Amino acid sequence: MKFSPLFWPIQxxxxxxxxxxxxxxxxxLVYLKAKNYLDACRAIKEMKTRAVGQVLLVMYTFILxxxxxxxxxxxxxxxxxxxxxxxxxxxxxxxxxxxxxxAPLEKSTLGFLEMLKGKRIEQAKETAKLLKNGDVILTxxxxxxxxxxxxxxxxxxxxKASFYVTETRPYLQGSxxxxxxxxxxxxxxxxxxxxxxxxxxxxxxxTKIIVGADHLTQNGDIAxxxxxxxxxxxxxxxxxxxxxxxxxxxxxxxxxxxxxEIRPPDELKIYQGLHLAPKEVxxxxxxxxxxxxxLITKHIYLEV
Amino acid sequence: MKFSPLFWPIQxxxxxxxxxxxxxxxxxLVYLKAKNYLDACRAIKEMKTRAVGQVLLVMYTFILxxxxxxxxxxxxxxxxxxxxxxxxxxxxxxxxxxxxxxAPLEKSTLGFLEMLKGKRIEQAKETAKLLKNGDVILTxxxxxxxxxxxxxxxxxxxxKASFYVTETRPYLQGSxxxxxxxxxxxxxxxxxxxxxxxxxxxxxxxTKIIVGADHLTQNGDIAxxxxxxxxxxxxxxxxxxxxxxxxxxxxxxxxxxxxxEIRPPDELKIYQGLHLAPKEVxxxxxxxxxxxxxLITKHIYLEV
Numbered sequence: 001m002k003f004s005p006l007f008w009p010i011q012x013x014x015x016x017x018x019x020x021x022x023x024x025x026x027x028x029l030v031y032l033k034a035k036n037y038l039d040a041c042r043a044i045k046e047m048k049t050r051a052v053g054q055v056l057l058v059m060y061t062f063i064l065x066x067x068x069x070x071x072x073x074x075x076x077x078x079x080x081x082x083x084x085x086x087x088x089x090x091x092x093x094x095x096x097x098x099x100x101x102x103a104p105l106e107k108s109t110l111g112f113l114e115m116l117k118g119k120r121i122e123q124a125k126e127t128a129k130l131l132k133n134g135d136v137i138l139t140x141x142x143x144x145x146x147x148x149x150x151x152x153x154x155x156x157x158x159x160k161a162s163f164y165v166t167e168t169r170p171y172l173q174g175s176x177x178x179x180x181x182x183x184x185x186x187x188x189x190x191x192x193x194x195x196x197x198x199x200x201x202x203x204x205x206x207t208k209i210i211v212g213a214d215h216l217t218q219n220g221d222i223a224x225x226x227x228x229x230x231x232x233x234x235x236x237x238x239x240x241x242x243x244x245x246x247x248x249x250x251x252x253x254x255x256x257x258x259x260x261e262i263r264p265p266d267e268l269k270i271y272q273g274l275h276l277a278p279k280e281v282x283x284x285x286x287x288x289x290x291x292x293x294x295l296i297t298k299h300i301y302l303e304v
Numbered sequence: 305m306k307f308s309p310l311f312w313p314i315q316x317x318x319x320x321x322x323x324x325x326x327x328x329x330x331x332x333l334v335y336l337k338a339k340n341y342l343d344a345c346r347a348i349k350e351m352k353t354r355a356v357g358q359v360l361l362v363m364y365t366f367i368l369x370x371x372x373x374x375x376x377x378x379x380x381x382x383x384x385x386x387x388x389x390x391x392x393x394x395x396x397x398x399x400x401x402x403x404x405x406x407a408p409l410e411k412s413t414l415g416f417l418e419m420l421k422g423k424r425i426e427q428a429k430e431t432a433k434l435l436k437n438g439d440v441i442l443t444x445x446x447x448x449x450x451x452x453x454x455x456x457x458x459x460x461x462x463x464k465a466s467f468y469v470t471e472t473r474p475y476l477q478g479s480x481x482x483x484x485x486x487x488x489x490x491x492x493x494x495x496x497x498x499x500x501x502x503x504x505x506x507x508x509x510x511t512k513i514i515v516g517a518d519h520l521t522q523n524g525d526i527a528x529x530x531x532x533x534x535x536x537x538x539x540x541x542x543x544x545x546x547x548x549x550x551x552x553x554x555x556x557x558x559x560x561x562x563x564x565e566i567r568p569p570d571e572l573k574i575y576q577g578l579h580l581a582p583k584e585v586x587x588x589x590x591x592x593x594x595x596x597x598x599l600i601t602k603h604i605y606l607e608v
Contacts, residue, residue: 026582027579140499167580170497172581175585179585183582190585192587192589194498195499195535196588198537236541269479274576275331276479278480281494284468284496286500286503
């Protein structure tokens with residue numbers, strides 16, 4: 001089984017954490033170095049890594065901080081304020097719990113990550129089982145290496161899958177990451193802009209929609225990259241199944257309790273130094289939206 | 305009444321047609337020169353001008369070609385193959401009709417344009433009457449100077465309107481043209497990316513949606529910039545009124561008969577020389593989509 005670099009984008013070597021800089025892809029496959037928890041928190045805030053990359057970064061940061069004899073409660077606090085919509089509390093509470101119980105922190109963390117890897121592979125395999133030969137899958141943003149893995153498993157199961165990917169403005173994770181990793185793995189993929197979904201679905205070109213989620217609440221609502229909600233609404237209208245690859249559920253009761261992160265307008269108006277809009281104009285950039293459970297055909301859980 | 309440069313973006317001075325180069329906005333307000341019908345057709349193909357600008361360019365091209373003693377049937381033919389989804393046939397047939405009838409071509413054309421200007425102003429005024437004080441309007445792409453004009457008329461009528469504009473990938477007409485002209489006219493405007501519409505509507509931030517149309521068929525279906533259909537689907541879901549500023553209807557019975565123009569993938573993958581996606585990846589770029597009449601709350605007709 002081949003893995004996308006995005007499947008496990010963070011590595012700990014010696015006392016340095018290597019972070020795949022997702023903002024440089026697909027032009028450059030480069031890794032940033034984090035030497036302490038402050039470097040790590042900055043990388044999360046600046047979206048150098050996302051999704052599973054952030055989970056890995058949090059966990060490796062605890063290993064590193066433990067070796068550096070830092071106050072882990074303080075490290076946890078710094079991590080938990082990096083991004084409003086994302087819930088790292090499950091992770092930080094788990095680590096502080098191990099510490100309280102006197103569990104060997106490094107081994108417990110590495111064991112957890114090993115388990116996470118296995119569960120993610122399992123999640124991809126289970127998703128592949130839901131596919132039919134010839135399925136055309138639309139996805140949004142990036143699910144950290146799971147899409148090519150799903151295609152690989154489907155292939156093993158004798159089924160061919162092809163993909164459409166929304167480019168996912170403003171950061172273009174769809175074009176830069178997902179299309180790149182699917183193409184790299186040798187599967188068929190076509191990019192569309194975010195406003196083409198309804199037209200594409202009206203043509204009958206898509207058989208299933210599969211997206212990831214950054215947050216799952218107790219009632220099945222999910223928060224994911226801005227634009228996910230819109231795709232779910234459109235999927236409902238055209239009666240296309242809408243599947244969500246979920247992380248473990250948080251303690252929040254419903255999506256209404258999720259705080260949406262509003263990012264700086266310039267991240268929408270400027271792309272790699274190029275101005276895309278008048279300089280003085282206002283822009284609104286909510287980084288996530290909440291898709292209610294009623295629009296989700298099937299949750300594909302990651303049991304940890 | 306002040307007009308946006310986009311309200312009448314084409315001028316004929318002497319024997320040169322000046323075309324506002326919409327691809328250079330908002331950074332530069334510059335005009336291209338067309339000295340014959342071949343220059344004009346190239347500008348249409350390359351989307352240097354759009355919507356009403358194309359209508360004006362077609363009409364001024366006939367005046368110029370007539371002065372240059374060109375075969376007007378040949379000019380009509382060249383114009384009609386520039387862009388598959390757009391119907392210039394109404395215009396070219398009208399001009400060839402005048403010629404056949406022996407009507408003075410230049411005066412007939414200028415008379416038509418004068419009438420068009422009056423009807424467009426009327427259309428903006430009628431639209432303003434539909435607004436309530438405090439309305440928040442979401443629009444997509446660019447309706448050639450009508451949005452600021454609607455806001456001006458609403459103001460005259462004692463009503464305040466503010467705007468959200470989708471950036472409208474891949475050409476960003478929303479950010480570059482609509483947001484620019486609304487801001488320039490002194491009204492409140494905020495840009496969002498194309499994937500934020502559902503989330504914005506779910507927050508109750510929009511009271512009306514108003515878009516233009518490049519093509520209106522006999523049954524009320526419209527073709528407009530890609531993404532319009534998706535907004536209409538989402539508007540229906542959230543029960544937000546969806547108004548369309550229409551051009552005169554074509555002879556086509558329904559939207560099913562409209563041929564959708566597919567443009568080169570690189571226009572989606574590259575923006576002003578900047579690569580937004582892996583070089584080798586496939587991309588799909590339908591320039592328009594068709595919104596069925598049943599999703600349109602109200603057609604605002606331009607009677608000519």
